[in-house]
Amino acid sequence: MKLRVTDREGHDHEIDAIEGWRVMEIIRDHAMQTPALAIKAECGAALACGTCHVYVDADWVDRLVPPTAEETERMEEDVFALEDNSRLSCQILMTEELDGLHVTLAPGSEP
Ligand code: FES
Known part of the structure; x- marks a missing residue:
């Protein structure tokens, strides 16, 4: 399975x-071997920071489970450069259906 x-x-x-x-x-x-992939993810998936912000490729947006109200609220409060395809990567679980998912690290996710 690839990401x-x-x-x-x-x-x-x-x-x-x-x-x-x-x-x-x-x-x-993977950032341990590939520093360009470093992601802050400050709260460790507690949905309290917004520093795991990514943009989801247009081909994949509708294939993800939609964001919860809590994820949307966190993005609106803590994420800048918010776009329609913004998601918090700590809230996306990999499944077989998401094999090949393409995301882009967003501004503000750098450590
Ligand atoms: S790691 Fe903090 S919201 Fe995702």
Whole structure:
């Protein structure tokens, strides 16, 4: 299972993903070998920071479980450069259906 991540410099990375893991956790895990993928994710998925902000590729937006009211509220309060395809990557769980998901690290997610 793969996850495609575009870093903040515009470079694409195809990384191995694990079913059931949060997209944020997968990106953070790979950042140890690939510093360009470093993501702040300050609250560790507690939905309290917004620093795991990503943009979801247009082809994938409708294939994700929609954001909860809590995720939407957090993005509205804590995320700048908010776009229609913004999501908090700690709230996206990898499933077989998301094999190949493409996200881009958003401004404000840098450590
Ligand atoms: S890591 Fe803090 S909201 Fe996702």
